[in-house]
Amino acid sequence: MSTTIQMSEELGPRSGWGKAIECPMASMFEILGTKTSYLIMREAFYGATRFEEFVERTGISEPVAAARLRELTAEGLLEKVPYREPGQRTRSAYELTEKGSDLLPVLVAMMRWGDRWLFTNGARVELTHADCGAQVHTELRCDAGHPVPTDELELGLNPRRLRAAR
Amino acid sequence: MSTTIQMSEELGPRSGWGKAIECPMASMFEILGTKTSYLIMREAFYGATRFEEFVERTGISEPVAAARLRELTAEGLLEKVPYREPGQRTRSAYELTEKGSDLLPVLVAMMRWGDRWLFTNGARVELTHADCGAQVHTELRCDAGHPVPTDELELGLNPRRLRAAR
DNA sequence: GTTCTGGCTATGCAAACTCTAAGCCAGCTT
DNA sequence: AAGCTGGCTTAGAGTTTGCATAGCCAGAAC
Numbered sequence: 001m002s003t004t005i006q007m008s009e010e011l012g013p014r015s016g017w018g019k020a021i022e023c024p025m026a027s028m029f030e031i032l033g034t035k036t037s038y039l040i041m042r043e044a045f046y047g048a049t050r051f052e053e054f055v056e057r058t059g060i061s062e063p064v065a066a067a068r069l070r071e072l073t074a075e076g077l078l079e080k081v082p083y084r085e086p087g088q089r090t091r092s093a094y095e096l097t098e099k100g101s102d103l104l105p106v107l108v109a110m111m112r113w114g115d116r117w118l119f120t121n122g123a124r125v126e127l128t129h130a131d132c133g134a135q136v137h138t139e140l141r142c143d144a145g146h147p148v149p150t151d152e153l154e155l156g157l158n159p160r161r162l163r164a165a166r
Numbered sequence: 167m168s169t170t171i172q173m174s175e176e177l178g179p180r181s182g183w184g185k186a187i188e189c190p191m192a193s194m195f196e197i198l199g200t201k202t203s204y205l206i207m208r209e210a211f212y213g214a215t216r217f218e219e220f221v222e223r224t225g226i227s228e229p230v231a232a233a234r235l236r237e238l239t240a241e242g243l244l245e246k247v248p249y250r251e252p253g254q255r256t257r258s259a260y261e262l263t264e265k266g267s268d269l270l271p272v273l274v275a276m277m278r279w280g281d282r283w284l285f286t287n288g289a290r291v292e293l294t295h296a297d298c299g300a301q302v303h304t305e306l307r308c309d310a311g312h313p314v315p316t317d318e319l320e321l322g323l324n325p326r327r328l329r330a331a332r
Numbered sequence: 333g334t335t336c337t338g339g340c341t342a343t344g345c346a347a348a349c350t351c352t353a354a355g356c357c358a359g360c361t362t
Numbered sequence: 363a364a365g366c367t368g369g370c371t372t373a374g375a376g377t378t379t380g381c382a383t384a385g386c387c388a389g390a391a392c
Binding site for chain 1: 170172173188190191193194195197199201204205208210211212262265266267268269271273274275277278279280282284285291294295296297300302303305306307308309310312314318320322323
């Protein structure tokens with residue numbers, strides 16, 4: 001039973017969550033709900049900024065890439081920044097905003113899971129700590145700095161929100 | 167420029183990644199490619215084990231829930247375990263395997279991102295450390311234990327795999 | 333001013349995903 | 363043996379996501 005999360009009292013027998021209490025993960029899928037949006041974000045972290053780079057590196061078709069870039073820009077994960085190379089006309093680059101950058105832990109967690117469970121011969125690509133060369137992973141920690149194993153993880157309602165709703 | 171990842175030499179001008187080098191994140195989407203599969207996994211972490219629980223708590227229709235449970239079981243993230251309540255016939259419960267449990271950091275990272283960027287009034291639900299009550303988040307760390315800021319994150323090819331491919 | 337190129341947009345179609353509604357089956361309960 | 367219930371499956375339809383192909387537009391380069 002150490003693989004499941006503890007639930008606080010008031011959440012015990014809840015049902016119909018999708019409507020009653022908004023789940024932050026489910027909400028995220030309204031913005032990042034397709035595979036292609038993650039591929040676009042991956043390339044943004046890898047340094048892609050131009051339309052052609054996104055298309056080429058992700059293998060996504062142009063119409064879909066254009067749609068995703070538009071959506072991600074509208075949602076504030078990417079930002080259109082005009083740039084101009086010498087002898088070229090002004091073009092738009094797509095750069096990560098803070099909101100977009102903050103998605104990195106999600107992508108790293110996904111990559112590490114894929115590495116571990118999907119490639120038996122070891123990872124093709126590795127994320128390493130530039131300073132020391134060791135591999136990078138994601139870790140659950142509380143804001144007080146303790147590592148948090150699954151069985152010490154507890155889900156509860158935010159008391160401030162509960163009061164506000166009354 | 168501190169929001170993008172450093173790339174090692176041999177990855178510099180790569181294109182056509184989708185085919186050339188398998189990306190662990192992209193591979194993950196072949197198993198966990200739909201929103202509903204994440205909702206199912208979320209409920210598994212919240213302690214759901216029976217078919218009806220998954221259907222009711224996620225709000226997914228029965229045919230889709232059945233399909234996802236079958237897929238996730240086939241991929242080894244969940245495991246069918248027969249159980250029997252007194253006076254009832256034998257039924258199947260779906261329990262998290264190690265492969266499934268290891269997905270927790272991905273889900274937590276998603277939740278925290280949703281909390282932070284999608285709910286301006288603060289999170290509805292909170293993940294806390296049962297021992298100390300502080301909120302839980304995901305953190306990038308290297309295997310040597312150092313916290314890793316984005317600009318110290320480097321992407322490179324696995325040297326062992328490179329040798330093997332020769 | 334014609335051409336070329338990067339960065340898109342438009343159109344049409346196939347595949348994937350999800351829903352509702354209905355039905356099936358095993359085996360307890362009566 | 364008839365009914366009920368949990369755990370599904372089947373059928374049909376609608377929406378979303380994706381692709382390929384083709385075209386458009388602005389502004390250098392010639």
